[in-house]
Amino acid sequence: MRGATLVELIVAIIIIGVALAGVLTVFVRNTRASADPLIWHQATAIAEAYLEEALTKNFTVGPGNTRQTFDDVLDYNFTDVGAHDQTGTPIAGLEGYTVQVQAAVDALNDITLASGNAIRVTVTVTPAVSASSTVVVSGYRANYDP
Structure with a gap:
């Protein structure tokens, strides 16, 4: 006689079930964490953009009251709720980020x-x-002509 007994079939089903449970656990874990790299990448890109904007300004000129009128590095002390461009316009899709910029003599x-x-x-x-x-990203701006 050829074939499998009922006991053999049940054992095979149990082994396949345990293996599937292990594989599905890995899939669930990876799916749950898949948004994290995107969030980190967006946050890093936002931070680098704000830092580059600040560091490209003059060392000292005068006070600026709004981000559009910031003319030197020391003007950059503010908090944005949601990422904004240099003109203060909110960037669509990045409303969930809080950006804090601090500039100080060091x-x-x-x-x-x-x-x-x-600075x-x-x-x-x-x-x-x-x-x-x-x-958190940081950079220095030096006065090249003191």
Whole structure:
């Protein structure tokens, strides 16, 4: 006689079921975390854009009251709820991010704090979905002609 017994069929079904459960657990875990890299990438891109904007300004000129009138690095001390472009227009799809920009005089290698010839700009971006996944970037702007 050829064939499989009922016991053999039940054992095979149990083994296949256990294997499928293990594979599905991995799929569920990966699917649940698949949005995280996108959120990190967007937060990093936002932070780098704000930092680049600030560091390309003059070292010191005068006070600017709004982001459109910021003319020097030290003007960059503000918080945006939702990412905005340089004109203050909200960027569609990025409303869930909070951006905090801080610029302050700092020491940098041989440049002393007292000289005031180096400014550190720190940009902190926090996604609304996870406050623990904050992205922080910083850079320095030096006064090349003191």
